[in-house]
Amino acid sequence: MSSPTAPTCKVIRPTSTYHGKQDLDYFAGISAESVGARGLCMHLLTIPPGGKARAHRHEQHETAIYVLSGEAEMWYGENLSERLTVRAGEFLYIPAGTPHLPVNASQTDPCTAILARTDPHEQESVVLMPELEKGANL
Numbered sequence: 001m002s003s004p005t006a007p008t009c010k011v012i013r014p015t016s017t018y019h020g021k022q023d024l025d026y027f028a029g030i031s032a033e034s035v036g037a038r039g040l041c042m043h044l045l046t047i048p049p050g051g052k053a054r055a056h057r058h059e060q061h062e063t064a065i066y067v068l069s070g071e072a073e074m075w076y077g078e079n080l081s082e083r084l085t086v087r088a089g090e091f092l093y094i095p096a097g098t099p100h101l102p103v104n105a106s107q108t109d110p111c112t113a114i115l116a117r118t119d120p121h122e123q124e125s126v127v128l129m130p131e132l133e134k135g136a137n138l
Helices: 130-135
Strands: 017-019 025-030 041-047 056-058 063-069 071-076 082-087 091-094 100-103 111-117 126-128
Touching: 056 100, 063 082, 071 111, 082 091
Parallel strands: none
Antiparallel strands: 017 025, 025 041, 041 111, 056 126, 063 091, 063 111, 071 082, 071 100
């Protein structure tokens, strides 16, 4: 028999959204707040055509992303000097503490992805890095 405070199995329907520090809107999914998760969070994100996040990093937390549709570019690394493109059907891994800034370069198609992070509170580890946005050649 489980204790009243122990997490239990739960279905989450991604109907509510929240605006993250990164300046993107997320569909709320699995987190400490929604189900009592202790070591991960998982959310759905759609970056609208021409949309981009703010430069940021997640301190001490890894991120895994699976792109469902569209594609996104990501500037990352020290001074956001490196760039990659991730497309529908591909996975992306971001090591803990890595500065990054995702961009949907398409002016017509959204990019939708599932994000998983080793931070059950999701937004607590977000550190904005506006100083990188000023020098980035995006």
